[in-house]
Amino acid sequence: MSPAQDRKRLAGRGGGCLFTSARSWLILTGALLAALLLGESLLTAAGKILIYADPPHKADAIAVLSGGGEPRLQEAARLYKENLAPYIILTETGLVTQKFGSLSSIEKNQLVDMGVQPRDIFITEIQVDSTTGEARAIRKMINTRGYKSVLVVTDTFHSTRAHLIFEDAFQGNDLIFYIHPLRDDWFNAATWWTSLAGWQTTVLEYAKLISYLVDSRILH
Numbered sequence: 001m002s003p004a005q006d007r008k009r010l011a012g013r014g015g016g017c018l019f020t021s022a023r024s025w026l027i028l029t030g031a032l033l034a035a036l037l038l039g040e041s042l043l044t045a046a047g048k049i050l051i052y053a054d055p056p057h058k059a060d061a062i063a064v065l066s067g068g069g070e071p072r073l074q075e076a077a078r079l080y081k082e083n084l085a086p087y088i089i090l091t092e093t094g095l096v097t098q099k100f101g102s103l104s105s106i107e108k109n110q111l112v113d114m115g116v117q118p119r120d121i122f123i124t125e126i127q128v129d130s131t132t133g134e135a136r137a138i139r140k141m142i143n144t145r146g147y148k149s150v151l152v153v154t155d156t157f158h159s160t161r162a163h164l165i166f167e168d169a170f171q172g173n174d175l176i177f178y179i180h181p182l183r184d185d186w187f188n189a190a191t192w193w194t195s196l197a198g199w200q201t202t203v204l205e206y207a208k209l210i211s212y213l214v215d216s217r218i219l220h
Contacts, residue, residue: 046202050158050189051157052160057178058084059084059151062084063088063153064089064091065131066107071184072182073107073110074114076116080116088111089123089150091123091124091138092126093128093129094129124137124138124140124141132212135165139169139173143173149175150178151180155181155185156187157192157202157205161208161212
């Protein structure tokens with residue numbers, strides 16, 4: 001084979017290698033993009049599992065689950081002003097501050113400052129330390145007061161677990177509950193994984209959700 005033919009043969013090999021290399025990069029890039037898209041879809045799905053919301057309903061009362069601070073109170077006051085329910089129920093956690101007194105009293109004063117009439121705010125008699133305890137205390141109060149339905153206000157990421165807990169607590173009677181997550185909540189199923197707070201909240205909520213399902217629906 002002549003030197004010219006050798007050079008041509010080598011050139012042909014080089015071109016084939018370049019073509020193969022370019023095609024490999026395209027395949028790899030496509031695979032990475034697919035993985036990213038699939039990962040984002042899975043993360044969004046994981047966020048959506050934590051969220052449950054009933055359609056808007058009028059009810060006899062609004063119950064605010066504790067632990068969410070001012071945003072839950074603001075949402076309850078908003079529902080009250082929209083005439084979706086004439087009363088607001090707070091749960092007694094037994095928490096007391098040295099300067100301002102009990103947490104439930106502080107929350108009641110906050111609701112009054114938001115425009116809720118003091119006579120329309122009630123605090124459960126039963127002291128609670130969990131969502132399960134809150135569901136039972138709320139059920140007892142609305143049953144005692146002759147109410148038939150309640151809007152339950154909680155954070156978005158907590159809404160699915162709250163729905164399951166209230167479903168179990170209200171089972172066997174004619175009382176109705178509607179889960180109402182915050183409308184302007186920071187937690188978003190499509191973006192929660194973009195922040196450290198989102199990861200911490202989601203992982204912790206899944207741990208609580210799985211624990212509740214195991215304890216209440218698998219072991220019992």
